[in-house]
């Protein structure tokens with residue numbers, strides 16, 4: 102606080118206008134040029150009006166907040182007197198407001214705005230130090246129960262010192278969670294670092310972006326070609342590239358993007374020489390790895406090399422048992438007899454090859470018999486090696502030979518349903534601690550003889566590396582996937598790269614078996630896959646329909662279809678609307694709001710809880726948006742709101758939402774409700790690895806930017822029994838003719854084919870994988 106008032110004193114000698122933002126009139130994201138109107142509070146210029154239009158290069162400001170602007174008055178020919186802003190800062194809330202904000206923050210459970218106001222009114226602006234000196238001071242605050250006062254005292258002691266940091270950071274628009282992370286990283290030095298080199302935060306605090314550091318630095322007037330600024334920009338561009346799935350960026354592209362970011366109207370321009378020097382420095386400090394003309398973030402450099410190294414090790418391992426051709430033929434024949442079926446030629450080859458190979462990839466579209474082949478391999482392997490396939494026959498020290506896994510819980514569940522054998526998510530199999538470390542690794546490897554991983558197209562390069570590290574050299578592996586689906590959400594395209602490298606045996610199943618049962622969904626999937634889909638393909642079938650509708654009628658149509666399905670008794674969780682975009686008029690958010698109104702409307706006796714823009718109501722279908730391993734729920738899990746509790750109904754004294762996920766209940770205090778979203782409609786990306794009885798898929802022109810062959814293919818192959826497309830068939834046909842233009846930069850194929858990768862280092866072993874967003 103002291104620093105702030107000192108700063109203000111210095112600042113106030115210059116011409117200034119202090120005011121509350123009324124509204125943003127204009128903002129250009131690229132040039133950061135903004136026009137806004139303010140209510141004037143105070144100025145040392147000759148200006149007596151109550152409101153004023155300001156303009157200049159600044160980010161969108163918050164309505165209602167108070168700012169101090171420096172600049173000059175100018176008269177615009179058309180719009181009259183305006184204030185051209187050269188610098189500005191957001192002013193701290195008054196001490197009283199800041200204190201109330203701090204006390205009513207999520208740090209202090211059970212203290213709401215009203216209670217916080219009463220505390221400050223009663224104990225004054227030194228309330229915190231008064232309470233810390235004497236807990237009994239709280240006894241004089243009206244309507245504050247003793248238990249709440251005790252808790253507040255304990256919490257205040259725990260967070261002592263943090264209040265200064267949080268109140269200061271709030272002026273830069275930094276919220277509680279991020280403030281806590283910053284404080285953890287820098288402790289007592291936080292305020293000094295914010296003043297002198299806020300770019301350090303980009304390096305040390307996850308979630309603190311370059312733009313925010315730039316904004317703070319602007320207020321401190323740090324020079325635009327400050328070396329840490331350039332390095333922070335390089336790191337920011339590299340981190341951004343992750344969201345596009347790249348494993349590295351070509352050096353030139355990285356520098357060009359950094360240049361574009363930094364030389365945005367700045368004068369003098371930062372030279373390429375300056376940029377290269379800082380990129381080299383980043384490499385020397387090991388914030389990035391530069392390999393030939395490629396720039397990697399460390400965890401990705403290690404992961405890519407790790408996959409190459411681990412595959413070399415696994416493929417070099419001996420097969421535990423070799424079988425003669427005759428033995429195999431006999432065994433497969435026996436299984437055909439038992440199952441009363443005969444394998445197709447490519448299915449037969451797949452089983453045979455998998456049993457002969459240390460590691461194999463099995464690919465194929467829907468209904469081509471991937472599951473049938475997996476079951477065949479399991480049966481044949483267990484017969485040939487005289488292993489029981491009943492897990493209960495195995496005990497301590499005698500592990501079950503088959504290790505089955507998939508990237509998502511739903512996909513793992515499907516393996517169990519089709520094989521009758523236990524399966525888990527890859528994260529669970531590897532004993533992920535939910536943050537950075539895996540219990541299973543090269544020093545504590547998996548047990549079992551045969552690893553089968555389904556939906557491998559969803560596995561990114563980090564997870565592939567962690568998985569392969571944990572595989573003992575004698576274990577056999579089968580990777581199963583459909584390469585026409587979307588690639589992994591995380592960086593890389595491991596399945597496609599492994600296939601392209603041709604270093605592993607692979608079988609692609611092409612003959613469709615389920616089609617023989619008359620499935621139009623499967624037919625459509627294969628027509629899309631083989632670029633044979635036409636308007637004719639969209640004609641109605643037993644399990645398929647395309648209902649044409651304009652964008653205006655789309656939401657009503659989706660709701661009607663959904664209601665019809667529910668009225669027929671189909672469970673809500675089995676009817677899924679999928680869409681590619683969140684924020685258009687017919688995007689996921691809007692669809693969810695409108696569907697909720699009809700499927701689970703507001704009623705007097707039905708409780709709801711509103712948090713920011715979302716209202717959750719008992720009975721709502723919801724999706725988990727982040728990993729929450731301590732509660733056993735992960736990004737993409739779907740559940741139902743089972744109950745809503747009010748503050749006074751639980752010992753924590755906060756509102757809560759209880760969600761039921763597959764027979765497991767998770768309690769969300771109000772502050773964590775942002776981990777949830779309504780899930781009547783979810784994104785196609787989030788539906789990867791799941792299947793639903795009925796899929797409703799709106800496809801309209803306004804989604805055009807997102808519509809791609811692999812996206813639509815992934816969406817329609819999520820439908821088990823019924824697929825209803827609605828919207829514009831031409832938009833759909835255009836979409837499936839558009840293939841991914843954004844290639845992912847990965848070097849895995851080339852490295853697998855011909856490169857020696859460096860030996861593993863200690864650093865690599867310790868380098869954490871940034872898994873939080875998965």
Ligand SMILES: Nc1ncnc2c1ncn2[C@@H]1O[C@H](COP(=O)(O)OP(=O)(O)OP(=O)(O)O)[C@@H](O)[C@H]1O
Pocket residue numbers: 442443444445448465466467468469470471472473474614615
């Ligand atoms: N050789 C075969 N003879 C007769 N039916 C078969 C054969 N292979 C597979 N099928 C049948 O075809 C259907 C699809 O097979 P399966 O579920 O194994 O395919 P899949 O590739 O795993 O499909 P999806 O990816 O859609 O789950 C099943 O009903 C299965 O019993």
